[in-house]
Amino acid sequence: MSETIASDTFALTDISTQKEATAEAVRQSLKKRYSAERRFRFYGVMALVFAFLMLVVLFATIFSNGYSAFVQTMIRIDVKLDAETIDPKGTRDPAVLLRAGYGLLIKQSLRETFPEVRSRRDKKKLYGLVSQLGANDALSDLVLQNPVVIGKTVSIWVPASDDVDMLVKGHISRDVPEKERRVSNKEIAWIDTIKAQDRLKTQFNTNFFTAGDSREPEMAGVWGAAMGSLLTLAVTLLLSFPLGVSAAVYLEESAPKNRWTQIIEVNINNLAAVPSIVFGLLGLAVLLNFMGMPRSAPVVGGIVLALMTLPTVIIAGRAALTSVPPSIREAALGVGASRVQTIFHHVLPLAMPGILTGSIIGMARALGETAPLLMIGMVAFIADIPQGFTDPATVLPVQVYLWADSPERAFVEKTSAAIIVLLVFLVTMNALAVWLRQKFENRW
Amino acid sequence: MPLSIILGTLVILTLIGFYMGRSRAVASSSGDIRILHSLPGYYGYFVAIWCGVPALLVAAGWLAFEPQIVQGLLISSLPEDVQKLSDNRLKLVLNDIMNIAAGGIASKKPDPEILKAAEYYNSLKSTGSVALAGVMFALAVAGITYARSKINPDLRARNNVEKFIMVILIASSTIAILTTVGIVFSLLFESLRFFQKVAPVDFLFGLEWSPQTALRSDQVGSTGLFGAVPLFVGTLLISFIAMCVAAPVGLLSAIYMAEYAPYKVRAALKPMLEILAGIPTVVYGFFAALTVAPFFRDLGASGGIMISSESALAAGVVMGIMIIPFVSSIADDVITAVPQAMREGSLGLGATKSETIKRVILPAALPGIVGGLLLAVSRAIGETMIVVMAAGLAAKLSVNPLEAVTTVTVQIVTLLVGDQEFDSAKTLAAFALGLLLFCVTLVLNIIALTVVNKYREQYE
Numbered sequence: 001m002s003e004t005i006a007s008d009t010f011a012l013t014d015i016s017t018q019k020e021a022t023a024e025a026v027r028q029s030l031k032k033r034y035s036a037e038r039r040f041r042f043y044g045v046m047a048l049v050f051a052f053l054m055l056v057v058l059f060a061t062i063f064s065n066g067y068s069a070f071v072q073t074m075i076r077i078d079v080k081l082d083a084e085t086i087d088p089k090g091t092r093d094p095a096v097l098l099r100a101g102y103g104l105l106i107k108q109s110l111r112e113t114f115p116e117v118r119s120r121r122d123k124k125k126l127y128g129l130v131s132q133l134g135a136n137d138a139l140s141d142l143v144l145q146n147p148v149v150i151g152k153t154v155s156i157w158v159p160a161s162d163d164v165d166m167l168v169k170g171h172i173s174r175d176v177p178e179k180e181r182r183v184s185n186k187e188i189a190w191i192d193t194i195k196a197q198d199r200l201k202t203q204f205n206t207n208f209f210t211a212g213d214s215r216e217p218e219m220a221g222v223w224g225a226a227m228g229s230l231l232t233l234a235v236t237l238l239l240s241f242p243l244g245v246s247a248a249v250y251l252e253e254s255a256p257k258n259r260w261t262q263i264i265e266v267n268i269n270n271l272a273a274v275p276s277i278v279f280g281l282l283g284l285a286v287l288l289n290f291m292g293m294p295r296s297a298p299v300v301g302g303i304v305l306a307l308m309t310l311p312t313v314i315i316a317g318r319a320a321l322t323s324v325p326p327s328i329r330e331a332a333l334g335v336g337a338s339r340v341q342t343i344f345h346h347v348l349p350l351a352m353p354g355i356l357t358g359s360i361i362g363m364a365r366a367l368g369e370t371a372p373l374l375m376i377g378m379v380a381f382i383a384d385i386p387q388g389f390t391d392p393a394t395v396l397p398v399q400v401y402l403w404a405d406s407p408e409r410a411f412v413e414k415t416s417a418a419i420i421v422l423l424v425f426l427v428t429m430n431a432l433a434v435w436l437r438q439k440f441e442n443r444w
Numbered sequence: 445m446p447l448s449i450i451l452g453t454l455v456i457l458t459l460i461g462f463y464m465g466r467s468r469a470v471a472s473s474s475g476d477i478r479i480l481h482s483l484p485g486y487y488g489y490f491v492a493i494w495c496g497v498p499a500l501l502v503a504a505g506w507l508a509f510e511p512q513i514v515q516g517l518l519i520s521s522l523p524e525d526v527q528k529l530s531d532n533r534l535k536l537v538l539n540d541i542m543n544i545a546a547g548g549i550a551s552k553k554p555d556p557e558i559l560k561a562a563e564y565y566n567s568l569k570s571t572g573s574v575a576l577a578g579v580m581f582a583l584a585v586a587g588i589t590y591a592r593s594k595i596n597p598d599l600r601a602r603n604n605v606e607k608f609i610m611v612i613l614i615a616s617s618t619i620a621i622l623t624t625v626g627i628v629f630s631l632l633f634e635s636l637r638f639f640q641k642v643a644p645v646d647f648l649f650g651l652e653w654s655p656q657t658a659l660r661s662d663q664v665g666s667t668g669l670f671g672a673v674p675l676f677v678g679t680l681l682i683s684f685i686a687m688c689v690a691a692p693v694g695l696l697s698a699i700y701m702a703e704y705a706p707y708k709v710r711a712a713l714k715p716m717l718e719i720l721a722g723i724p725t726v727v728y729g730f731f732a733a734l735t736v737a738p739f740f741r742d743l744g745a746s747g748g749i750m751i752s753s754e755s756a757l758a759a760g761v762v763m764g765i766m767i768i769p770f771v772s773s774i775a776d777d778v779i780t781a782v783p784q785a786m787r788e789g790s791l792g793l794g795a796t797k798s799e800t801i802k803r804v805i806l807p808a809a810l811p812g813i814v815g816g817l818l819l820a821v822s823r824a825i826g827e828t829m830i831v832v833m834a835a836g837l838a839a840k841l842s843v844n845p846l847e848a849v850t851t852v853t854v855q856i857v858t859l860l861v862g863d864q865e866f867d868s869a870k871t872l873a874a875f876a877l878g879l880l881l882f883c884v885t886l887v888l889n890i891i892a893l894t895v896v897n898k899y900r901e902q903y904e
Contacts, residue, residue, distance in 0.1 A: 033796055040798035044700025047693045048713060051772075054765045055720055061735045062727070246616035254610065255617070266893075268620045273819060273889040274882065275826020277853055278627060281878040284860065285630035292511050307623050314620065340606040368724025371828035371853070374861055397726040397829075404730045404833060412734065419727050426722060 062423075066416025072205035072218065073160040073168045075130050075194060079109045079139065083151045092147050102139040103132060106158075114190060125187055129194075131218045134159035134207075159207070160200075162217040162410035164191055168202065171409060182409065208417065212383045213399065217410035220403070222418050224385045228298055228378070228393030229367060229425075231386060235302020236366050240309045241359050245348075247310075248317025248355070253343050272311035279308045280375025288376060295377035296392035304372050309362040316358020320351040353440030360433040364426050370397040396422045450503070450577045454584060458496040461588045465491030468595045482602035490601045493608055494591035499580040506576050514568050521564055523557060541565055631882060634875035641869045642670045647876060649673060653839035653850075655859060655870050670873055672880070674839040678756065678849030682831060683824035685760025685845055686767055690824075691817060693764075694771025701772070702779040703801055721769035729833030732762035737834055744846065754836040754848040763830050767820050774816030778809045778896075781903050811902075815895035822888035826881060828853040852877050 083090070086100040107127050111117065117126050135158035143150060159165075166172045167183050168191070178185050194200050211221025247268075255261040283304035287293045293300050324347050332342040373379070378394050379402065386393035394402070396418060403415040469487035473480050480487075515538065519527060526537055537558070544562040595601075639647070650671015697717070701710050737758035744751030751757070782805050790800040806813070836848025837858060859874040 033799070037796045037798045040801070041700070041704055044696045044704060047696035048700060050693055051697060051720060051765075051768050052716060054768075055716065057735070058723070058727075058731050061731060065734070243616045243619055246613045247620065250610075250613035250617045254613070264617055264621060266890075267624050269893055270886060270889050271620055271624060273822060273885065273893075274627070275823075275828070275853070275885055277826065277828045277856060278631075278878055278882050281856070281860075281875060282623070282627045282630055285634055285875070286626055290630075291508070307619075310620060310623070338602065338606060340609055364722060368722075368726070370724065370726045371832075371857070374857055379861055397724050400724075400726050400730060401829065401833065404726075404733065415730060419730065422724065422727070426724070430722060 062416045062419050065412055066418075066420045068169045068171070069208060069413045069417030070205055071169075071202045072207065073165040073200065073202050074157040075160045075164070076155055076157050076199040076201075077106065077109045077113070077130065077135070078153055078155045079105050080153045081105065081139075081143065081150050086143065086150055092150075094144060097143050097147065098140055100140070100143070102136045105139070106130065106132070106135045114193075122186065125184065126190065128161055129164055129187065129190060131159040131161045131216060133214070133216050133219050137219075157201070157203075159218050162408055163187075165218055166409050166413075167191065168200070169413075171413065208414075212385050213381060213394070213402070214383060215381075217406075217408050217414055220411075220414055222396065222399060222421050224382060225394050225396045225399035225418070226421070228301075228382075228386050229395040231298035231389055231393060232301040232305065232373075232378075232395055233363060233367060235299055235389060236305040236309060237359075237363060239303065239306035240313050240362065243306075244310050244313030244359070244362075245317050245355060248314045248321060249343060249348065251314070252318045252321040253347065254339060268311045268314055272315060275371075276308055276369055277371040277375065279304050280372030282307070283372060283376045294390050294392075296380050296382070296394070297390045298386060298393045298395075299389040300376050301373050301378050301393075301395065302389075304376060305366040305369060308369065308372065309366045312362035312365065313355075313359050316362065317351070317355045320354025320358065321347065323354060324350045353436050357433045357437045360429050360436070364429040364433075367395075367425060367429070368397055368422065370401055373398050374401075396425070447573075450573075450580060453577075454496060454499055454503075454580060457581070457584045457588070458492045461495035461584075461591070462488040462492040464588060464592060465489070465595060468592055469597075469601070472595060473597055479597050481598055481600050482605075486601040486605050487595055487599070489605045490599070491588055491591040491595070493605065494587035495584045496587075497608075498587055499583045502579055502583060503576065506572075510572060514565070514572060517568055518561065518565050522561060526557075545569075627882065631875055631879040634872055635879045638869060638872035638876045641872070646670060647672055647873075651841055653855070655855075655873055668869060670869065672852075672877065674841040675850060675852045675855055675877070677841055677843060678835070678839070679825055679851040679853075681843055681845065681849055682756050682760045682763060682835060682851055683821055685757060686763035686824045687817070687821060689761055689764025690767035690771050690820060694768045694820075695775050695813065697768070698772040698775035698779060699801060702776050703797065703805070717769040717772055720765070721773070723766075725766065725827060725829040726833070728762050728766050729829040729831075732758050732830055732834035736762050749846065751846045752836070752848045754834065755846050756835060756849045757845040759831050759834040760845065762834065763824055763827055766827070766830065767824060770823060771816060771820050774819065774896075775809075775813055778812030778816060778899070779805060781812070781900065782808050783903055809899075811895050812899040815892040815899065818888050818892035818895070822885040822892070825888075826853065826885050828857060832857050852881050856881075 082105060085104055086102070087093075087096055089096070107123075110126050110129065111123070114126055117123055138156055138158045142154065142156060160168070163172065163183050164187075167174075167188065172181060172183055174181075174188065183191075191200070207219065208221045210223050211219060212224030214220040251261060251264065255264075283300060287300050287303060288295060328346055328350065329342055332346045333339070337345065373395060379398055380392060380394065381402070382392050382394050384391070400415055400418050400422065403411045403418060466484045466488035468491075469480055469484045470477060477484055518538070518541065519534070522537070526534070529537065541558055541561045542565065544559065545565045647670050650669065651673050652669040652671045653674050654669045697713075701713055705713065737753050737755065740755060740758050740761075741751050741753045786804055786808060787800055790804040791797070795803065831851045831854050835851060835854055837850055837854065838848055839850050839855070840847065842849060856874045856877050859870055859877075
């Protein structure tokens with residue numbers, strides 16, 4: 001008997017010691033578990049820091065490369081506007097003045113500034129200091145506006161060539177050995193002379209915002225591409241907004257729940273995840289080859305992007321429509337409005353801010369889209385500013401792609417600047433969307 | 445007559461129709477509009493629809509078929525010997541005619557016959573547009589007259605207008621279906637033409653890709669090799685690298701934001717990830733080519749490893765950065781959808797937060813997370829600009845991330861950008877690749893969406 005009691009007490013103490021032991025084990029493991037906890041938390045922070053760091057590096061790269069494109073180096077040259085060269089017959093016909101040989105005059109002026117340059121190769125390098133195209137344009141503008149200057153000597157600021165521009169801005173370092181540098185020591189000496197004569201300045205680069213594309217980096221601008229983007233987006237908006245809103249209204253408000261609407265729904269969700277390049281292939285096969293629409297035209301690009309953004313608009317529209325409480329519908333129906341009146345007089349206006357927000361975000365996506373537009377030929381070199389929906393055009397992101405492919409160092413700067421312009425547009429659109437959401441947000 | 449003027453006139457006519465219909469309805473009620481079936485405005489809309497819609501339908505039909513009709517008439521007006529030319533030669537002649545008609549330059553000094561044809565073409569076009577304008581205006585006026593004559597107080601104008609609106613709504617909702625059908629058919633049709641030239645087996649299982657088709661038949665490598673396996677391997681390699689970056693970073697940041705971050709931090713971090721998501725892919729491509737690829741190359745050079753400046757590594761890493769916000773936003777949704785009771789149960793038993801996350805929340809959220817990751821993979825496979833700008837063109841069968849590989853999307857772009865005749869195997873190959881891309885992403889999307897939806901239902 002006493003034995004069993006003894007064994008019972010033994011069992012009791014055993015349990016309590018076991019409890020102690022467990023508690024001890026837990027206590028000992030706590031340190032490990034807490035450090036695991038801290039580690040896990042640290043991983044989360046690190047992941048966010050990584051994402052944030054990448055964002056910062058990305059923006060820093062773009063801005064540090066691109067901000068200098070907003071200024072342009074100019075060189076002042078004294079040009080003798082020789083009447084014999086410009087207008088030998090003295091007709092002052094604008095067509096003659098436009099095509100006159102200003103290049104010769106510019107070269108002559110440069111030779112006179114540096115009379116010591118003799119050899120052919122050096123002369124060629126010397127002529128390369130100023131942008132031939134830009135100087136030509138500047139002179140012909142001057143003469144066309146004011147033909148009386150013919151025969152006189154004028155002092156005029158002309159854009160420097162891209163290499164000079166890069167050197168002045170410090171993108172080409174002087175410390176690099178001459179063989180690896182794009183600008184030779186001689187050219188640097190000339191530039192320094194020009195600078196000492198006060199013939200060199202940097203000014204705000206208006207050309208970048210008003211010109212179309214050009215083979216010469218110093219003359220290339222984004223206006224053509226921006227205009228193309230504008231025309232393309234106009235088509236996209238005109239198509240995808242009404243179609244998307246109508247489809248959303250039908251699916252959310254009046255569609256019966258049957259197999260057909262289910263197919264449409266699945267289809268829309270899938271379409272939203274189809275790679276964008278496939279839409280480009282659709283545009284190429286159907287719009288260009290089958291329907292014979294013009295290549296490189298904003299109207300085709302707009303249609304392709306509209307098909308691409310349509311699912312986004314529909315999904316956003318449906319979300320906005322579901323968030324309108326049923327009581328609104330019931331109240332309208334209760335006072336005798338028809339279903340269509342209920343939708344168009346009450347539900348749709350209340351859902352509009354949400355729909356607009358979704359559409360703007362969809363438009364922003366369309367603005368940044370490149371791949372499908374490559375398929376339909378919007379990737380051509382187009383120097384003219386597009387004027388209509390069927391003119392050949394390119395868009396901002398494609399311009400970025402084209403410039404990024406160009407080998408000149410100056411195009412790196414232009415590409416980054418074009419990206420800055422693109423990002424400014426995108427940020428504006430997204431800010432507008434956020435503002436709309438906050439201003440008109442209804443809390444039911 | 446320019447189209448804008450025709451359309452502008454039609455709009456004005458429609459407006460006139462609206463006011464005529466409304467005033468007619470008011471007049472027919474002899475001053476007491478309560479006896480009308482619908483509000484007067486609906487009678488206006490009724491007339492406006494009858495005025496505008498038929499004319500617009502005719503215009504759309506004309507615009508769609510005009511080129512074919514005019515071209516047919518033009519060809520039949522050309523001299524016999526020109527008509528007998530082969531299709532391609534005939535196309536050249538037609539091109540010349542149209543260029544001259546548009547006031548441009550022809551490829552050679554034009555014959556008088558071509559000049560005559562160009563004149564005829566211009567006259568056809570102007571006759572066509574005048575005829576179109578005439579027909580449209582006649583239809584518009586007829587529509588107004590007809591609809592106006594139908595107006596009486598008992599006309600159920602509202603119901604008619606609403607029926608029309610419903611038809612438009614239904615039609616717009618089928619556009620999405622039509623797009624899918626269009627994609628499938630255009631890809632399938634061109635791919636079938638491609639598979640007539642290249643056997644599907646060679647395409648799907650061939651190990652060599654060099655899509656050069658020769659100008660002369662006796663040229664070296666004139667056949668062109670269309671084995672797409674190197675492209676698949678390259679695509680998968682880059683997508684794999686991208687997922688290696690995006691999956692852990694995206695998931696961990698989502699977990700941190702959903703479970704740890706205080707409300708204010710979360711409100712500040714979310715927009716940051718949205719910015720990352722809103723950057724155009726071409727910017728990422730530029731970033732990869734300008735910064736990341738040289739960085740890896742120099743890093744390799746300093747460690748004595750040869751890394752290609754168009755390495756799969758650079759393209760993959762940047763693509764991963766692009767996909768981070770995508771993964772994190774889906775994972776965030778999925779994790780916040782896990783019921784609070786499960787968290788509280790686990791914490792109540794004494795588990796730490798990370799143990800709760802690892803042993804309770806993640807297993808519960810797993811289907812949703814897997815679905816999200818599958819969607820991310822499908823985005824990585826279909827992503828174009830980053831790889832076009834940062835990955836290579838050489839189709840090498842290699843899984844070495846330090847070498848240059850090429851992807852399906854890169855090849856589609858290189859095959860189709862630039863001038864090619866449309867029915868060469870080279871161009872058609874792009875459509876076959878496109879079909880493949882479409883099918884693979886479609887299957888991934890369907891699986892992913894079903895999984896995510898099932899998961900949502902589970903906790904609703």
